[in-house]
Amino acid sequence: MSFDIFLQYLLNGLMLGVIYAIVAVGFTLYFGVLDVIKFSHGDILMVGAFAGLTAYIGIAGTFDSPWLQLLILVLISVSVAAFLGALIARYLILPLQKAPPINTLLVTLMLGLALREAVRLFYPNGSNPKPFPRLLPTDGIALGEFTLRSDSLILLLTGIICIVAVQRLITRSKIGLAIRAVAQDSETARIMGINFRQIVLITFMLGSALAALAGLMNGLYYNEVNFSMGLLLGVIGFSAAVVGGLGNFYGAIVGGFLFAALQTIGAVLLPAIFPDVPSAYKDVFAFTVIIIIMGLKPTGLISEKSSERV
Amino acid sequence: MKSIVSALVLAFCSSLSLSASAKDTVKIAYIGPLTGGVSANGIGGRNSADLAVRLRNQDPNAKYKYELVSADDECKPNVGVQVATKIAADNSIIAGVTHYCSAVAMSTVDVYHKFGLPVMVWGAVLPEITYGNDYKEIHRVNGTMINQNEVAAKFLTGLGYKKWVIIHDTTDYGKGHNKYFTQYLTKNGGQILGTFGVTADQQDFTAELTKIKDLKPEVVYFGGLTPIGIRIRTQMDRLGIKAVFEGTSGIKSDAYIEGLGKLSEGSLSFIEGAPWEKLPGGLEFTAKYNQQKYPDAPEAYGPFAYTAANLIMDAIEKAGPNRKKVMDVLNKTNNVDTIIGKVSFDDRRQNIVPLISKYVAQDGKWVVWEDSLYAKKQRKLGQ
Numbered sequence: 019m020s021f022d023i024f025l026q027y028l029l030n031g032l033m034l035g036v037i038y039a040i041v042a043v044g045f046t047l048y049f050g051v052l053d054v055i056k057f058s059h060g061d062i063l064m065v066g067a068f069a070g071l072t073a074y075i076g077i078a079g080t081f082d083s084p085w086l087q088l089l090i091l092v093l094i095s096v097s098v099a100a101f102l103g104a105l106i107a108r109y110l111i112l113p114l115q116k117a118p119p120i121n122t123l124l125v126t127l128m129l130g131l132a133l134r135e136a137v138r139l140f141y142p143n144g145s146n147p148k149p150f151p152r153l154l155p156t157d158g159i160a161l162g163e164f165t166l167r168s169d170s171l172i173l174l175l176t177g178i179i180c181i182v183a184v185q186r187l188i189t190r191s192k193i194g195l196a197i198r199a200v201a202q203d204s205e206t207a208r209i210m211g212i213n214f215r216q217i218v219l220i221t222f223m224l225g226s227a228l229a230a231l232a233g234l235m236n237g238l239y240y241n242e243v244n245f246s247m248g249l250l251l252g253v254i255g256f257s258a259a260v261v262g263g264l265g266n267f268y269g270a271i272v273g274g275f276l277f278a279a280l281q282t283i284g285a286v287l288l289p290a291i292f293p294d295v296p297s298a299y300k301d302v303f304a305f306t307v308i309i310i311i312m313g314l315k316p317t318g319l320i321s322e323k324s325s326e327r328v
Numbered sequence: 329m330k331s332i333v334s335a336l337v338l339a340f341c342s343s344l345s346l347s348a349s350a351k352d353t354v355k356i357a358y359i360g361p362l363t364g365g366v367s368a369n370g371i372g373g374r375n376s377a378d379l380a381v382r383l384r385n386q387d388p389n390a391k392y393k394y395e396l397v398s399a400d401d402e403c404k405p406n407v408g409v410q411v412a413t414k415i416a417a418d419n420s421i422i423a424g425v426t427h428y429c430s431a432v433a434m435s436t437v438d439v440y441h442k443f444g445l446p447v448m449v450w451g452a453v454l455p456e457i458t459y460g461n462d463y464k465e466i467h468r469v470n471g472t473m474i475n476q477n478e479v480a481a482k483f484l485t486g487l488g489y490k491k492w493v494i495i496h497d498t499t500d501y502g503k504g505h506n507k508y509f510t511q512y513l514t515k516n517g518g519q520i521l522g523t524f525g526v527t528a529d530q531q532d533f534t535a536e537l538t539k540i541k542d543l544k545p546e547v548v549y550f551g552g553l554t555p556i557g558i559r560i561r562t563q564m565d566r567l568g569i570k571a572v573f574e575g576t577s578g579i580k581s582d583a584y585i586e587g588l589g590k591l592s593e594g595s596l597s598f599i600e601g602a603p604w605e606k607l608p609g610g611l612e613f614t615a616k617y618n619q620q621k622y623p624d625a626p627e628a629y630g631p632f633a634y635t636a637a638n639l640i641m642d643a644i645e646k647a648g649p650n651r652k653k654v655m656d657v658l659n660k661t662n663n664v665d666t667i668i669g670k671v672s673f674d675d676r677r678q679n680i681v682p683l684i685s686k687y688v689a690q691d692g693k694w695v696v697w698e699d700s701l702y703a704k705k706q707r708k709l710g711q
């Protein structure tokens with residue numbers, strides 16, 4: 019394999035990795051703070067992407083500048099998802115706090131299904147894939163077989179900035195301190211005067227806003243969104259969070275990039291080694307390796323014992 | 329008193345005889361993907377079958393009044409078997425216009441055979457649907473992928489292209505296309521640099537396409553349906569792959585062009601039958617379709633669904649609403665004039681379609697190759 023082709027694989031893998039990592043960070047935030055697995059996360063991502071698409075259709079004739087359109091689209095999409103996240107936390111997660119964790123898991127799983135079906139049935143022509151607007155510049159540079167388009171680069175950098183910003187927010191800000199305090203020991207945090215309910219709502223808004231961003235990135239990267247896009251992304255994000263060490267911020271990022279790397283390796287190596295195995299098996303390969311890692315390290319790659327939660 | 333009673337009896341009898349002279353309603357079924365990624369084609373087919381029924385109901389010479397019962401197979405084999413069973417188990421339904429997706433049609437043939445429901449496939453192109461069994465219930469009005477792949481392989485090798493890469497989905501449909509295209513391409517001297525099987529709901533193809541870029545093909549052949557066709561074509565552009573994009577009948581839909589916009593330019597597709605826009609029946613069909621003001625286009629296979637519904641209703645007119653008799657009439661279909669041309673079934677009840685039309689996407693429309701700027705050498709493929 020030549021160097022330029024290797025670079026192309028690397029870029030593809032990084033792009034996927036960033037999207038997965040952002041989704042995984044959401045799972046980790048919820049689990050870290052409240053020990054909750056919110057299975058509707060992938061569908062919030064899809065709702066965010068559709069909110070962005072709707073916003074675009076609404077403003078397309080009003081503003082000419084694609085950057086301004088993009089800004090409005092991001093703001094609306096993130097706000098819708100954050101609001102939805104807050105509603106879920108307030109009316110589903112907090113009331114079930116004393117119930118067994120399996121109840122929360124089931125409730126959010128069903129909510130995800132309801133959201134998915136709602137978009138399929140009530141969004142105009144919702145069962146068909148929708149073309150997503152190309153708002154980012156598409157010019158690019160080619161280095162041999164390696165093509166770097168500016169929209170890919172912008173999305174990649176945005177994703178990385180996003181992850182770093184969330185990391186800073188959690189480790190450096192007062193809200194982050196409160197989130198970490200609740201994650202470590204919610205009882206003591208409450209005694210110390212932290213508004214537990216408020217922190218839970220903020221965490222869910224943050225996680226959902228991240229999901230919306232991942233949904234928009236997905237739409238802008240593939241120029242297409244569909245009602246079931248959150249399903250596999252949710253499963254992959256959750257697996258990435260678990261394999262990294264559920265509840266650990268850095269674990270989620272490691273898990274996200276690891277999964278993307280495994281998928282890329284699976285797609286390239288499987289057909290090369292076994293000519294009869296199509297690259298369609300790349301997900302099977304990636305999940306198999308994840309299962310093996312989970313068997314070897316049941317608490318995840320970065321386990322809770324050696325690190326702080328969230 | 330006696331006279332009042334006899335008058336009432338007379339009135340009752342005359343009302344009975346009146347209702348007997350009104351037409352009986354006969355139900356026929358339509359099954360296709362009404363939701364999901366390829367629903368544009370399914371809805372186009374449903375509307376076309378509906379058009380046939382509406383027109384027949386306006387015909388004063390028709391013996392029966394027809395009712396179309398539509399069902400959604402979602403282009404999923406498991407759902408297809410469920411709805412096929414539901415339709416076939418309903419004895420009031422006499423025959424069916426069934427399936428756009430090959431994987432679904434293939435999984436339901438046993439159901440129709442078991443229940444003795446005569447059906448006519450209107451869109452699925454996998455040869456095994458008719459040739460893989462000897463069920464007298466199964467007919468197909470459109471051609472098979474064998475014919476279209478033979479033409480597809482000859483056509484581009486004839487234009488001087490030599491190196492191909494194949495991407496196909498791993499359903500029966502995609503695998504069938506891969507098999508027949510490979511067979512005819514190698515026969516015509518084309519070279520296959522690599523074959524990639526992908527899942528039908530895959531989102532990211534960048535890994536496969538990067539490998540393809542490294543192989544430097546002149547043509548990327550895609551055996552699959554519109555949704556992933558759109559994704560693959562978009563991601564080819566993202567990676568800067570300049571090869572010609574050659575699809576199958578599975579991407580010949582308006583949804584493909586809408587989903588891609590300008591990127592659809594120069595994509596190729598093949599479909600059985602003469603270009604129906606050019607047949608006198610085709611124009612009539614389009615005019616009547618537009619009259620009904622359906623919100624969606626008939627799509628590529630709408631005329632086949634229309635023809636299938638008409639052949640079924642003709643058979644019911646002839647044999648009466650009886651599954652077995654209708655099946656016998658349909659089995660003997662030979663040299664019948666329809667809007668898609670003459671329909672004749674071979675010994676496996678497969679319509680013998682002598683002609684395959686070649687299409688290229690040009691300025692946001694599917695244009696018959698011979699009429700396109702590409703054929704006139706004013707534009708070049710893969711630019």
